Amino acid sequence: MERELRDEIAFHVAMREEQLREAGVADADAGTRARRAFGGAAKVRDELRETWAFAPRLSSLLQDVRYAARTLRRNRGFAGVVMLTLAFGIGINTATFSIVNAVLIRPLGFAEPDRLVMLYERLAAFDDLAGAPFSPPDFLDLAREQQSFEGIAAYVNLSVELSGRGEPVRLDAAKVSANLFQTLGVQPLHGRGLALEEDRPGVDVALLSWGLWQTRYGGDPSILGQTVTLDRRPYTVIGVMPAAFEFPRRGPSSNNKPASVWIPMGFTDQQRQARGNEFNHGVVGRLKPGRSIDQARAELDVLASRINANYPPVAKNAGFSIGLSAVPLREAIAGQIERPLLLLLAAVGLVLLVTCANVANLVLSRVASRTREIAVRTALGSSRIRLVQLLLAETAILSVAGGLLGTLFSRLIIGALPASVTDTLPAAREMSIDLRVLAFTAGVTIATSILFAIVPLMTIERGVPGPALQDETARTTAGSRRHRVQAGLVVSTVVLAFVLLAGAGLFVRSFSALMTTDGGFDSERVLTASITLPRAGYATAARVRAFHEALLTRASALPGARSAALTTDLPLERYERRMLSAEGVDRALGVPPSTNLSWVHGPYFQTLGIRVTRGRAFLDVERVEPRRVVIVNERLARTFWPGEDAVGKRLRWGLDLPQNPNPWLTVVGVIADVADGPLGSEPFIHAYEPFSQFPDFVLDNIPSAFGRHVKLGVRTDADPRALVPAVRAALRDIDRQLAVESIVTMDDRLAETVAPRRLSALTLSGFAIGSLVLAAIGLYGLLAFTVAERRREIAVRLALGAEPGRILRMVIGQGLRLVSIGLAVGAAIAYAAARAVGSLLYQIDSHDMLTFGTVPVVLVLITVLACVLPAWRASCVEPIVALRGD
Amino acid sequence: MGTDESKPADLLQGTLELLILRTLATGEKHGYEIAEWIHAASADALSIEEGALYPALHRLEVRGLLAAEWAVSANNRRAKYYRLTASGRKRLKDTTESWRRASTAVNRVLAAG
Numbered sequence: 001m002e003r004e005l006r007d008e009i010a011f012h013v014a015m016r017e018e019q020l021r022e023a024g025v026a027d028a029d030a031g032t033r034a035r036r037a038f039g040g041a042a043k044v045r046d047e048l049r050e051t052w053a054f055a056p057r058l059s060s061l062l063q064d065v066r067y068a069a070r071t072l073r074r075n076r077g078f079a080g081v082v083m084l085t086l087a088f089g090i091g092i093n094t095a096t097f098s099i100v101n102a103v104l105i106r107p108l109g110f111a112e113p114d115r116l117v118m119l120y121e122r123l124a125a126f127d128d129l130a131g132a133p134f135s136p137p138d139f140l141d142l143a144r145e146q147q148s149f150e151g152i153a154a155y156v157n158l159s160v161e162l163s164g165r166g167e168p169v170r171l172d173a174a175k176v177s178a179n180l181f182q183t184l185g186v187q188p189l190h191g192r193g194l195a196l197e198e199d200r201p202g203v204d205v206a207l208l209s210w211g212l213w214q215t216r217y218g219g220d221p222s223i224l225g226q227t228v229t230l231d232r233r234p235y236t237v238i239g240v241m242p243a244a245f246e247f248p249r250r251g252p253s254s255n256n257k258p259a260s261v262w263i264p265m266g267f268t269d270q271q272r273q274a275r276g277n278e279f280n281h282g283v284v285g286r287l288k289p290g291r292s293i294d295q296a297r298a299e300l301d302v303l304a305s306r307i308n309a310n311y312p313p314v315a316k317n318a319g320f321s322i323g324l325s326a327v328p329l330r331e332a333i334a335g336q337i338e339r340p341l342l343l344l345l346a347a348v349g350l351v352l353l354v355t356c357a358n359v360a361n362l363v364l365s366r367v368a369s370r371t372r373e374i375a376v377r378t379a380l381g382s383s384r385i386r387l388v389q390l391l392l393a394e395t396a397i398l399s400v401a402g403g404l405l406g407t408l409f410s411r412l413i414i415g416a417l418p419a420s421v422t423d424t425l426p427a428a429r430e431m432s433i434d435l436r437v438l439a440f441t442a443g444v445t446i447a448t449s450i451l452f453a454i455v456p457l458m459t460i461e462r463g464v465p466g467p468a469l470q471d472e473t474a475r476t477t478a479g480s481r482r483h484r485v486q487a488g489l490v491v492s493t494v495v496l497a498f499v500l501l502a503g504a505g506l507f508v509r510s511f512s513a514l515m516t517t518d519g520g521f522d523s524e525r526v527l528t529a530s531i532t533l534p535r536a537g538y539a540t541a542a543r544v545r546a547f548h549e550a551l552l553t554r555a556s557a558l559p560g561a562r563s564a565a566l567t568t569d570l571p572l573e574r575y576e577r578r579m580l581s582a583e584g585v586d587r588a589l590g591v592p593p594s595t596n597l598s599w600v601h602g603p604y605f606q607t608l609g610i611r612v613t614r615g616r617a618f619l620d621v622e623r624v625e626p627r628r629v630v631i632v633n634e635r636l637a638r639t640f641w642p643g644e645d646a647v648g649k650r651l652r653w654g655l656d657l658p659q660n661p662n663p664w665l666t667v668v669g670v671i672a673d674v675a676d677g678p679l680g681s682e683p684f685i686h687a688y689e690p691f692s693q694f695p696d697f698v699l700d701n702i703p704s705a706f707g708r709h710v711k712l713g714v715r716t717d718a719d720p721r722a723l724v725p726a727v728r729a730a731l732r733d734i735d736r737q738l739a740v741e742s743i744v745t746m747d748d749r750l751a752e753t754v755a756p757r758r759l760s761a762l763t764l765s766g767f768a769i770g771s772l773v774l775a776a777i778g779l780y781g782l783l784a785f786t787v788a789e790r791r792r793e794i795a796v797r798l799a800l801g802a803e804p805g806r807i808l809r810m811v812i813g814q815g816l817r818l819v820s821i822g823l824a825v826g827a828a829i830a831y832a833a834a835r836a837v838g839s840l841l842y843q844i845d846s847h848d849m850l851t852f853g854t855v856p857v858v859l860v861l862i863t864v865l866a867c868v869l870p871a872w873r874a875s876c877v878e879p880i881v882a883l884r885g886d
Numbered sequence: 887m888g889t890d891e892s893k894p895a896d897l898l899q900g901t902l903e904l905l906i907l908r909t910l911a912t913g914e915k916h917g918y919e920i921a922e923w924i925h926a927a928s929a930d931a932l933s934i935e936e937g938a939l940y941p942a943l944h945r946l947e948v949r950g951l952l953a954a955e956w957a958v959s960a961n962n963r964r965a966k967y968y969r970l971t972a973s974g975r976k977r978l979k980d981t982t983e984s985w986r987r988a989s990t991a992v993n994r995v996l997a998a999g
Contacts, residue, residue: 004956004966008917008940011965015918018961 064393086402089355091409096348111185118332119283122323134281136271148296152285153180157255161534161739164229170739174259191224191239201266206235210243212260232536255282300324318655354496354771358778361489365785494822497775502830504768505851510841511761520674521571522609526746527720533708541699554730564714565602574676581656582640601691615647615669626693630665633686678753720745776866783870804875811871819863907978916965
């Protein structure tokens with residue numbers, strides 16, 4: 001287009017030249033005169049550029065951008081602060097959004113995931129869970145009778161030892177129904193899935209996960225048809241699952257460990273018949289097209305009563321009954337984490353608001369300092385739109401730069417997330433910056449940029465120069481409007497900072513309350529190890545017990561070990577849950593008669609620092625011979641024998657009926673309640689038996705790993721970590737092929753369970769501090785600019801004899817006035833907001849006085865600090881210099 | 887009639903546009919021809935600053951009142967020829983009317999007592 005224009009003008013000039021020559025003017029003169037007659041070609045070009053609707057708009061924008069860039073380079077301080085502020089706000093937002101995205105929004109990776117439903121049994125005894133896993137006979141009944149689902153499939157986590165090529169390693173695996181992959185709608189990447197006929201005991205086929213296939217077998221497709229050794233038995237590999245496939249999904253409930261190997265469920269005849277047993281199978285189903293989950297639920301209610309009918313009369317007479325429930329898979333996975341995450345998102349949103357307010361404030365101050373420039377431009381004919389464009393260009397550059405920095409920043413944050421956090425979040429592995437996140441960031445950036453452009457717009461006078469040019473300190477209506485807007489912005493940042501600080505304070509207090517909770521045991525200086533004995537090599541009860549004894553002996557003899565013991569589950573975990581009957585206790589107790597049950601071997605209570613409050617711990621002889629003894633926790637004693645001494649009382653497993661074949665066990669001791677879930681959860685009723693009483697026939701015959709989980713606890717004199725090599729060596733001595741799952745201190749295990757709460761407290765604190773800094777910057781900025789604006793006024797005052805101290809106080813007073821408004825509003829909002837998060841707090845009242853008292857003090861202190869420098873500068877203004885200048 | 891004619895600086899601009907439109911009513915012309923025609927038709931009274939001509943032409947083109955295309959001129963040079971569009975023709979008619987009315991009113995005022 002430029003070329004065209006040039007050609008046009010050239011043609012015109014040429015014509016003029018010709019005409020002149022024809023009129024008799026000399027050649028050289030003709031050229032000059034022609035050109036002169038035309039006038040400034042450049043000016044013509046400029047004007048012409050403006051008239052073109054599309055291209056010129058862009059080129060003037062480019063002009064503005066270049067000019068803006070130059071201006072920003074001259075004002076590096078301003079540009080730097082704004083960009084960093086934006087980067088911080090956008091970075092935090094993007095990082096959190098990525099997390100939320102990965103957890104809640106990202107598709108599950110299954111075909112039509114909205115039709116997938118998790119099914120649960122509802123048992124009165126398991127009231128503390130949202131729903132219980134299935135027992136095999138109940139699952140099979142349901143699978144046979146149900147009509148609402150295309151198919152339902154069961155799965156259960158198990159731990160297997162993978163040996164053969166390379167180091168033996170313990171993996172999370174899952175036993176799955178043959179139709180599981182089909183139900184989820186996923187095809188293997190290589191090979192095939194399970195055939196229906198393969199879903200029976202004795203079929204040793206396996207599917208590998210993509211990750212395992214890559215790391216251990218080098219991604220070699222010839223693995224198909226070869227065998228791998230699981231729990232010392234050969235399994236034929238029939239397929240490899242795709243990389244994105246993860247099942248079971250990570251989550252808070254049971255059966256939540258993504259498997260590296262899938263093998264057929266293969267219920268044994270015994271499992272099929274044993275009613276009321278093994279409530280530990282997850283069940284997922286796919287709704288038939290057109291069926292709603294409510295319709296399915298209605299059918300489940302009907303089927304539940306039918307399944308109940310299949311229970312032996314003894315159970316029904318005891319008041320035992322099951323219900324069935326269904327929850328959409330997406331909800332089940334994300335459910336328990338949703339609220340804290342949304343809370344996090346809200347906090348992040350607040351930080352972004354503070355960021356925006358701050359930057360708007362900074363920009364406004366910039367506008368104020370450029371009033372003269374704006375006035376001049378207006379006088380020279382710049383339209384209002386051009387002025388806005390100019391400012392927009394500047395804020396656009398800042399926003400883009402801030403957005404880019406922010407994206408980088410968020411990458412850093414996500415990369416720095418500790419493993420303890422990502423482990424508890426489903427789909428954590430997939431957390432990365434993706435297009436949606438980028439879009440969100442861009443959206444936020446653009447919105448921020450527009451917000452800034454709009455805010456200064458409110459303060460630009462209607463293109464009328466004059467007053468602004470003459471006297472900058474004149475209180476024009478626009479000027480005081482701007483001041484009010486800026487003051488309002490600062491107040492709002494204080495408000496937001498208050499809310500975030502209060503929130504952080506509450507969560508930090510909650511977390512420290514959690515950490516100081518008495519879990520009922522002493523976690524200091526205890527080293528733990530997790531082992532699962534494979535069936536191969538430990539096929540009989542005798543072998544298992546021999547292992548127990550060997551390990552106990554060796555561990556106790558380790559130098560630096562004060563005592564050692566074994567158990568099926570350490571504190572903060574639970575193992576088995578059983579029905580029990582307490583002697584002499586009326587069945588109609590209104591309390592479901594079930595208890596957690598652990599087996600221990602050796603001086604367990606002493607090793608773990610668990611207090612024995614009545615009676616005694618297990619004796620050595622009880623460790624070796626089954627003596628029908630049991631130790632209970634205080635809760636159990638209180639529940640079944642309130643007000644009495646539980647020692648000497650008897651209980652037995654199973655329902656309280658004459659046909660119950662289980663022997664009566666005598667309570668020989670009562671211990672203090674020990675947390676059997678994450679720290680902070682209510683300890684459940686808990687009983688302990690010596691491992692000698694674990695039934696031989698289970699170890700001999702039942703194919704699952706039940707009873708083969710061994711947790712070692714060693715109380716040490718000095719740092720427990722020093723004993724790690726010794727423990728490893730001891731285990732290697734006993735069985736070189738044995739894979740050890742983990743050797744960590746009890747403190748580390750504890751820290752793991754509180755990791756999510758720690759994270760909340762930490763991040764909120766981070767946000768709070770960030771917003772506090774931002775608020776301080778905002779206040780500082782505002783006051784600094786105010787002082788700069790009023791230099792002449794201050795100089796006059798000083799010249800007229802005012803004390804510098806008064807000026808100081810005036811500025812600080814201005815700052816404090818703003819802060820106090822912010823405190824009042826902030827307190828009100830924080831008060832209301834605290835109620836919303838009350839349920840997430842542990843033991844801390846949502847209107848905790850300590851928090852609500854400390855926060856204002858901190859805010860005032862920080863803001864006073866922010867005021868000091870500008871105030872000092874103000875009082876130091878030299879009257880002569882100020883009066884002479886602008 | 888739009889906000890163009892209200893500002894004093896733009897009155898002249900509006901007049902120039904009117905003149906251009908009138909010039910092109912008699913047929914296609916390129917920029918130089920337009921300038922010459924106006925000069926001639928006004929009996930040498932009006933001489934357009936050539937620098938102002940082309941912006942005006944392009945403004946009219948952008949607004950769709952003129953259409954333009956490149957062609958070879960009488961002396962074998964490349965030149966951009968402008969012509970009126972239908973909306974240009976209509977605009978010419980409307981503007982001529984309002985101009986006539988305005989000038990009549992002004993004349994009356996000037997002639998009054």
